[in-house]
Amino acid sequence: DAKTTQPPSMDCAEGRAANLPCNHSTISGNEYVYWYRQIHSQGPQYIIHGLKNNETNEMASLIITEDRKSSTLILPHATLRDTAVYYCIVRVNFYNQGGKLIFGQGTELSVKP
């Protein structure tokens, strides 16, 4: 699986968009970008995933650069409840690799009032 690099921490004002970057310069053509988050003392929560197109769901948007070497997770209107550690993971899809996720250190996002 390709390695990812994320900033260790970020701050965001409540109500503003939170933009969390992830570098994955060695990503292969068949590898997806997944985002999970972990709120303190809870199990990680799936947010979104994508292959090459930008994706949006009710929680967030995922923007993947054209060369696929980096991506940005966007929380459009961050709330205090979005304070968590955010993990960017690159891997082939479930049907080829199963449920193995390799977590890095993630980005600790603090949303402040």
Place this chain on the structure above:
Amino acid sequence: KAGVTQTPRYLIKTRGQQVTLSCSPISGHRSVSWYQQTPGQGLQFLFEYFSETQRNKGNFPGRFSGRQFSNSRSEMNVSTLELGDSALYLCASSSGHEQYFGPGTRLTVT
């Protein structure tokens, strides 16, 4: 749909003992993965079971083992506990791209 459940939620054991943790996946999910989370090492993959067979394995000693039953429920066992096994043990079930995690079992080894 009920989420992933793990029992027990908290456990205190003594060095040298063994422990069994249980995970009930979301109905219909055949894949169950286990992870260990510690402050020093972060979230680390232990193993994954799919249709009662171990499909993936992480880099943990043989003291860590697991199994999956025909109803997809899974158990993991740690034998000869060491102080360093104190951690949050998480299981996750999946049927596709998304993995759904349980609340975890907090194991303390004294």
